[in-house]
Amino acid sequence: MAMDRQRKTVLQLVSVVVTMGALAWASVPFYDWFCRVTGFGGATSVAEAGSDVILEKTINIRFDASKERDFPWEFKPLQRKMEIRIGETGLAFYEAYNPTDRPIAGSASYNVSPYEAGGFFTKIDCFCFEEQVLQPGERITMPVSFYVDPEIVTDRDGKYVHSITLSYTFHEIDLPEETASLKQANETEVN
Numbered sequence: 001m002a003m004d005r006q007r008k009t010v011l012q013l014v015s016v017v018v019t020m021g022a023l024a025w026a027s028v029p030f031y032d033w034f035c036r037v038t039g040f041g042g043a044t045s046v047a048e049a050g051s052d053v054i055l056e057k058t059i060n061i062r063f064d065a066s067k068e069r070d071f072p073w074e075f076k077p078l079q080r081k082m083e084i085r086i087g088e089t090g091l092a093f094y095e096a097y098n099p100t101d102r103p104i105a106g107s108a109s110y111n112v113s114p115y116e117a118g119g120f121f122t123k124i125d126c127f128c129f130e131e132q133v134l135q136p137g138e139r140i141t142m143p144v145s146f147y148v149d150p151e152i153v154t155d156r157d158g159k160y161v162h163s164i165t166l167s168y169t170f171h172e173i174d175l176p177e178e179t180a181s182l183k184q185a186n187e188t189e190v191n
Helices: 002-038 115-120 177-190
Strands: 058-067 074-077 081-085 090-097 104-113 121-126 132-134 139-148 163-173
Touching (some): 058 090, 081 090, 090 132, 090 163, 104 115, 115 121, 132 139, 139 163
Parallel strands (some): 058 163
Antiparallel strands (some): 058 081, 090 139, 104 132, 121 139
């Protein structure tokens, strides 16, 4: 009888540990999905094409750029602000420059504020969807096309948003395999 109680307790403890592990594993993708669906935390939507509806009402879009500490690139928006009609496709450009003597790969994370606008800010195409590799001394212009979903004007919180800030932060990442092996081959030739 005591053995059955011990087994039952052990099985209960194992099931609690397995359940907690499964919940921890699933929490990151679930939170990411939740943010994309609701716009919580400034997550944006993604679309293949622009909006079918363009309103006469306008909204100001501000652009911000930053980089992680010790990331050597220079990174900035080419315009700080634009005014577009709600539903109209906007096109903005950011510039990145690698002043070093080595190739560097970077990836941009983004945020939209205020948070209420995140679910209504829709990206059509963005440099943040892919990693960027800049060669020594290379300067590139990177586009982002977007629109603000017309449903923002009827949303309980969104209808009070008159200005949206799109922020990007660049982070250094490992060089892609082919770039890293090419760099290694060039260093071998020099030596």
